Amino acid sequence: MPSENLRWETLQALKNSPKGKISFDPYWSERGEHILAGCKDVLSLSPHSAVILERLGSLPLQKSSFLSSSSRDSSPGPSEEIPASVSSTGSVSDINTRNVLLSAAPSLKNEREQTSNDEVKDENPEEDVSEVSSPALLPSISLLSPKAMETAGRIIRFEEEHREKAKLALRLRQEAQEKLVVSVANAESEQLKRFEELMELKQRQELQSMKDMMDRETKESMGRQEKLKEEQRHRMKILNLRLREAEQQRLREAELEKQRQTEGRERLRTLNTIQEEILQLNQLLEPSSRTRTELPAASISSYSTRGNQLCSQVSEVVRKTAEGEFPSVEDMMAAERALHEMRALIRLMQEEAAKAQEKKKKEEEQEEERRKQAELQAQQEAQKKATQAAKEKLQKRFQEDKLKLELQKAATIPVSQIASNSGSQLREIFDKIDKLLSGRPVVSGGKSVSTSMHPQGLDFVGYKLAEKFVKQGEEEVASHHEAAFPIAVVASGVWELHPQVGDLILAHLHKKCPYAVPHYPPMKEGTPVEEYQRILGYRVDDSGVEGQDSFLKRMSGMIRLYAAIIQLRWPYGSKQAVAPHGLNHGWRWLAQMLNMEPLADITATLLFDFLEVCGNALMKQYQIQFWKLILLLKDEYFPRIEAVTSSGQMGSVIRLKQFLETSLQSRQISPPKGQLSSTFWRS
Structure with missing residues (x-):
């Protein structure tokens, strides 16, 4: 991952910096320490440096003087090189490598001194190169014995091999560490995915359980509502049946009442018609100029009296209806009998009047014949006068x-x-x-004319x-x-x-x-x-x-x-x-x-x-x-x-x-x- 590589490069740069020898421990979080805990500590020599100092003290004086004379001009003293070597080695290698080197220190004092010098040379490669290539050092090298030269060469080769091995180990460890970080990151990512999937599964399960519970509650509620609706429909059905029966009963009663009212009004209308007809017929019985001339006075009086009696009977029946009651069937029968009797009375009077009129008509025809004869004579005289007047009128019209x-x-x-x-x-x-x-x-x-004419x-x-x-x-x-x-x-x-x-x-x-x-x-x-x-x-x-x-x-x-x-x-x-x-x-x-x-x-x-x-x-x-x-x-x-x-x-x-x-x-x-x-x- 790019971000992880950047972090490792940053740590490597901090480790190699000459101004800040910072030690980094990747396990600080597991121990519960602060990330800057190592940086805040006071700088001091490692406890293992005492062993190296003791062994350095037991070396022969000639060897010591030789080492000091050979390294006086090119490197610091042993008291300064060893801690630096230890510190540098500890900052590069892991804890296990440090323990192995410290355990081998008592038997390999010379090798440690040479290793420290090599590490100092690694930190200052330009100085190392100058020392090797400088001709000024050749006289000091020539002071050593062949055995010492061989030993020094072996030490140098060993240090170079050891340095190569350390670099290789460090590179392998870095690669392993990067692979570990990548694998850990992948594992953490997979674990996070599994955790998220688990959480989603739990949420879906909870949501599904809530939906199931809501569905059950909805079904139960709908069941209760259906039951209530069914009960309501049953009650409404019973109520509608009762209302329908009551309405049908009311309609039957209203129909009967309407029929009774209709029949009563029809009887009342018929009664009024009968009364009207009887009154009209009674008017025919009244003595008029025509009936006086056609019928005798005694007949007219008897007809009129009987007609008034029949009118009184019908008026008595009508008077009952004026009080708000309809006429009964008996009343109608009485009124119809009176009407039939009145009609029969009228027929008798008309027959008697017809006989009298026939007699009178014959007399009038005889009188008319006499009158026509007189009119014919008068018409002939008038025609003569009209002919004379027409002639005069024609003459006058011509003038007009x-x-x-x-x-x-x-x-x-x-x-x-x-x-x-x-x-x-x-x-x-x-x-x-x-x-x-x-x-x-x-x-x-040429003629005088005026409107006054x-x-x-x-x-x-x-x-x-x-x-x-x-x-x-x-x-x-x-x-x-x-x-x-x-x-x-x-x-x-x-x-x-x-x-x-x-x-x-x-x-x-x-x-x-x-x-x-x-x-x-x-x-x-x-x-x-x-x-x-x-x-x-x-x-x-x-x-x-x-x-x-x-x-x-x-x-x-x-x-x-x-x-x-x-x-x-x-x-x-x-x-x-x-x-x-x-x-x-x-x-x-x-x-x-x-x-x-x-x-x-x-x-x-x-x-x-x-x-x-x-x-x-x-x-x-x-x-x-x-x-x-x-x-x-x-x-x-x-x-x-x-x-x-x-x-x-x-x-x-x-x-x-x-x-x-x-x-x-x-x-x-x-x-x-x-x-x-x-x-x-x-x-």
Whole structure:
């Protein structure tokens, strides 16, 4: 292991350090000592050094002097070398090797001295090499005898062999120690694994035992719960059976009570029906004008008395039920007997009355025959008178038709002559219409005619005049938009002086163009399609319904006429008088149109025509409020018009869009084309 090798290298470096001769004992932990116990001790010589010193003292003086003279210059004295050798050897080898060396010390004093010198040389290899190779030592070596030289050589060889053996032993011991450490570490690791496996096994066993115990407790608890549930289900079953029996008993009793109540109510209903029928039959027994004439008084009195008795019997039975009780079967039988008797009484009376009526009928037939003869004579006389009256009426009707034709011409021809040629011409036409409506005579077709010639002449003229004004809008204005203004100014003047004519104009306009209200007539259930199209304003004849273009053209003309009437007044009328149908009605019409759901093609056409004719006048009258309404039309109502309009009907939508965009950009609506100016009235 790398960490173990590092520790051993560290200890080896500490052991070889010249500054700290530290002894290391790997068994300090087994003896219970501190790891630094050896380092804190006072340095001292080993007790075995005394033996070496004693043996050194017993050597011959010559040998001692020789050793001292030979080692004086190169190594320390014996007193210093031996402890160092012992200390060094003890730090390298184990305890057993030390004991062997110490035991051999007395017999091998010279070998120990040489060994100590060799160890000192090992610590200072450079000095050893210098001593061997230095030529200065050769004279001292030459002083020794050959035997001493041989002995010294043997000692040196022995020391070298011993040193090699010690190094080998140390290396083997280190390898053995490392193997031991590795084996111990592996053993400890395996033991730790076994211990952990044992602990895991114990934990699993404990966990399994706890799970088994919890399972047993759970099973026991579930068994107890199942037992309790079973007992509860048994109790609930018994309780449900009892409740079901009680409920069935209650239902049976309720059913019986309900049946009794139903039968009682049915008997009560039957009793009320019987009483009602008896009372109705009793009313037939009451003496009336018919029965007095058909039956004798004695018979009527007897029938009435018996009927009252039967009613009293039934009323007695009904009185019992008023106290909250239902009638019994006996009561019903008594009431039914009374009803049967009343019916028999009625049949007898009816039979007697029928006989009397038959007799009376024969008398009436004879009287009727006489009356018819008299009526026939009177009818013949009346027929003669009627024939004479019819002749007179036919003659009178011919005169009335002739008068109607003259009055119609007098009313409609001036309206047909209205044009924007000059103001004086319009004034002449207006004066002629005003004179006719005022009851004064006017000349028409070379004949003088007046509304006073017939009691209903004024109403007839007003009706035809209003019809002609609307027809002009339907035809003339539809073809020539500028014609709306002269027709409208005359109509406005007539409306101001004769309000009944204005009401008729409005009525004809609403009938032919319901969008002038504005109103979109809904289709009622059962209304034929052709009739509904007439209500919408379409012309329907034998050839079919008119086309959409023709319809829109007529509606456009009438809306333009209406818009012109709203803003114009007769210039020669009263200045203080209020306009008969002013701009406020135009504002109302526009606001109501925006509150209604748009129709394809129609809504866009009518809005464009109305704003083109009346927009300038509304702008001047209402100013900012008018622009708010136009902005609402552009932003909110116009998208709804586009949504209901198909691609083939976008012409009117595009015209309306361009008109709105131009008006909003310029903040101005131009006066309509054909509007009558002040210079026109001076012409």
